[in-house]
Amino acid sequence: xxxxxxxxxxxxxxxxxxxxxxxxxxxxxxxxxxxxxxxxxxxxxxxxxxxxxxxxxxxxxxxxxxxxxxxxxxxxxxxxxxxxxxxxxxxxxxxxxxxxxxxxxxxxxxxxxxxxxxxxxxxxxxxxxxxxxxxxxxxxxxxxxxxxxxxxxxxxxxxxxxxxxxxxxxxxxxxxxxxxxxxxxxxxxxxxxxxxxxxxxxxxxxxxxxxxxxxxxxxxxxxxxxxxxxxxxxxxxxxxxxxxxxxxxxxxxxxxxxxxxxxxxxxxxx
Numbered sequence: 001x002x003x004x005x006x007x008x009x010x011x012x013x014x015x016x017x018x019x020x021x022x023x024x025x026x027x028x029x030x031x032x033x034x035x036x037x038x039x040x041x042x043x044x045x046x047x048x049x050x051x052x053x054x055x056x057x058x059x060x061x062x063x064x065x066x067x068x069x070x071x072x073x074x075x076x077x078x079x080x081x082x083x084x085x086x087x088x089x090x091x092x093x094x095x096x097x098x099x100x101x102x103x104x105x106x107x108x109x110x111x112x113x114x115x116x117x118x119x120x121x122x123x124x125x126x127x128x129x130x131x132x133x134x135x136x137x138x139x140x141x142x143x144x145x146x147x148x149x150x151x152x153x154x155x156x157x158x159x160x161x162x163x164x165x166x167x168x169x170x171x172x173x174x175x176x177x178x179x180x181x182x183x184x185x186x187x188x189x190x191x192x193x194x195x196x197x198x199x200x201x202x203x204x205x206x207x208x209x210x211x212x213x214x215x216x217x218x219x220x221x222x223x224x225x226x227x228x229x230x231x232x233x234x235x236x237x238x239x240x241x242x243x244x245x246x247x248x249x250x251x252x253x254x255x256x257x258x259x260x261x262x263x264x265x266x267x268x269x270x
Contacts (some may be wrong), residue, residue, distance in 0.1 A: 004159070012093055013071075013116045014203060015227050018047060018048045018049045019049075020048060021053075021056075021057060021060075024047055024053070024057050025057050025060065025061055025159075026047065026134060027043075027047065028043060028057055028061065028067075028068075028074075029066065029228070029242070030181065031043070032074065032075070033065060035069070036075060036236045037074065037075040038073045038074055038107060039053055039070070039073040039246075040054045040058070040072055040073050043073075046178060051205075052144055058073075061074070062074070064202055064234075064241050065202070066202075067103055074104065079261040085176060087241075091227065092225045092226075092227055092249070092251075093189065094252060095225045095226070095250075096101075096119060096120040096123045096223075096225055096245065097123050097226075098125050098249055098270035099118075099120055099123070099223050099225060099247050099248065099249055099270045100120060100121075100123035100124040100126070100223070101127060101270065102247050102268060102270035103124050103187060103221065103223055103247050104124070104127055104128075104129070106130070106185060106187075106219075106221055106245070106247075107128070107134075107177055107185070108127070108132075108134070108184055108185060109132050109133075110132065110133045110134060111134065111135070111184040112135040112136070112137065112181070112182075112183040112184055113134055113135075113136055113137070113181075113183055113184060113185045113186070113187065113188050114136075114137045114138070114181075114183045114185070114186040114187065114190045114217055115136060115137070115138040115147075116138075116139060116140070116186070116187060116189045116210065116213055116215070116251050117138070117139050117140035117142070117143070117166045117189065117206070118140075118166070118170035118189025118190075118223070119189075120147070120198055120224065120225065121143065121144055121187055121189050121191055121223055122140070122142060124187055124223065124249065125143040125146045125147055126146060127140075128146075128147060128149070128150060129150075130149075130150040130152060130153070130155070131240070132152060132153070133152055134152070134153050134154070135153075135154045135156065135183075136153050136154065136155050136156065137156045137157075137158065137177075137181060137183060138155070138156070138158070139157070139158045139168045139169045139170070139174060139209055139213075140166065140167050140168050140169075141157065141162060141167045141169070141173075142167045143172035146159045149218065156175040156177075156211070157169060158173065158177040158178060158209070159173035159174055159176075159177055159190045160172065160173035160174035160175075160177075161205075163203065163205070163220055164205075164207065165203075166206065168206055168209070169209075170203075170205035170206055170208070171205055171208050174209050175208060175209065175212060176210075178212035178213060178215075178216050179212065181216055182216060182218070183216055183217050183218070184218055184219065184225060185217060185218070185219045185220075185221060186213050186214065186216065186217030186219070186220050187221050187222060188210065188221065188222050188223065188238075188243075189224065190202065190210075190222060190224055190237070190238075191228065191229075191233045192228055192232050192233045193224055193228050193229055193230075193231070193240075193246075194221070194229075194230055194231070194232055194233035195240065195259050195260065195263050197232050197236060198236055198237075198238050198239040198240055199222070199236065199237050199238040199239070199240075199243075200231075200232055200233040200234065200236045200237060200241075200243075201233050201234070201235055201237055202234050202235070203234075203235065204234075204235050206235075206237075207235035207236065207237040208237075208269060210237035210238065211237050211238065214237075214238050218241055219244050219245075220244050220245075221243070221244060221245045221246075221247060222243045222245070222246045222247070223247050224247075224248055224252070225248060225249050226244065226248055226250075226251035226252040226256075227251075228254075229248070229252055229256050230256070240260065240263045240264060241264055241265075242267050243265050244265075244266065245265075245266050245267075245268065246260060246265050246266070246267045247268050247270060248267065248268070248269055248270070249270050250269045250270070251268060252267070257269070
């Protein structure tokens, strides 16, 4: 069965047009997970793009550690999650919005909070109330721009190099900023979470920042839809014991909830 090319919605590209690179890469990974390997020529024909475009996609996926190139195509690297740009993360949109609405209950009326980069934390930023006297620290430029429109919020970015897939600030300046602050609540994101491996993400620099976010907060709340559960990425950035509350959606299985709670994490499904 051929993979379905997703609609690009309001992008102005008509139905049947070749997909963007992020969409192609997502389709390539879906095909690899189901078939175990892909052929460059076959995927180029299916997606109506050149073989060179598919080879570039595979090179990028291999750079992220998600596939292994072989002659004429690629084979799957199991259990490693893909990191599309935050703006391209359109899956589970309703679940992420429900999680964000539930997370609003945990936002204090005053004090300081930290908001991690990510698509679900971005939903929280969209809903952040304007009537609270809060200092908000974030590693994501997009989240900072969303929050700066609320006049009672004092918005701080961490500084540092900006990663294009997530618009997250990383490296020395961000690390130094986190070493100097202490917040009441951190709203965190992750690419994967398992009982055995904890929290993980594809990028080493973001993992280093996320570890320090955990240390900088008195209370740590993880926002993760059910697709993140059971997935492992390249770099671990926390243990389950580092998290005080996991807010997920109703797609998380009862058995997984039980296993996580046995490991000491309170789980709430939105």
